[in-house]
Ligand code: AMP
């Protein structure tokens with residue numbers, strides 16, 4: 001999608017701090033971190049949210065979670081623990097409409113849900 005921020009980041013048209021890349025998935029540091037570690041993992045194929053992603057191709061969900069799994073094993077995240085969050089729509093506060101998975105860790109995380 002030509003006017004999508006994360007598509008531009010994946011293409012390298014907008015700079016980011018890349019932390020992971022494979023054939024299908026791109027990972028980069030969140031610009032406004034909410035925890036000591038706050039990364040975003042996105043599929044290279046554009047979809048607007050996780051429902052659209054899984055309806056388009058359930059494999060994309062596996063691609064993203066495999067990438068997160070690999071990354072967590074290569075860093076301290078798996079040992080220390082981490083959280084994966086994906087926001088859908090206004091009540092969750094979704095602001096970027098390219099499906100993305102927040103990976104949070106590096107410190108003890110607070111409770112969530114409200
Ligand atoms: P969400 O609110 O779930 O849609 O998350 C969007 C996330 O994208 C937020 O955590 C933002 O801080 C992050 N973000 C916005 N623009 C950029 C950017 N150019 N580079 C990295 N992260 C960004």
Ligand code: ZN
Nearest residue numbers: 004007046098
């Ligand atoms: Zn996009």
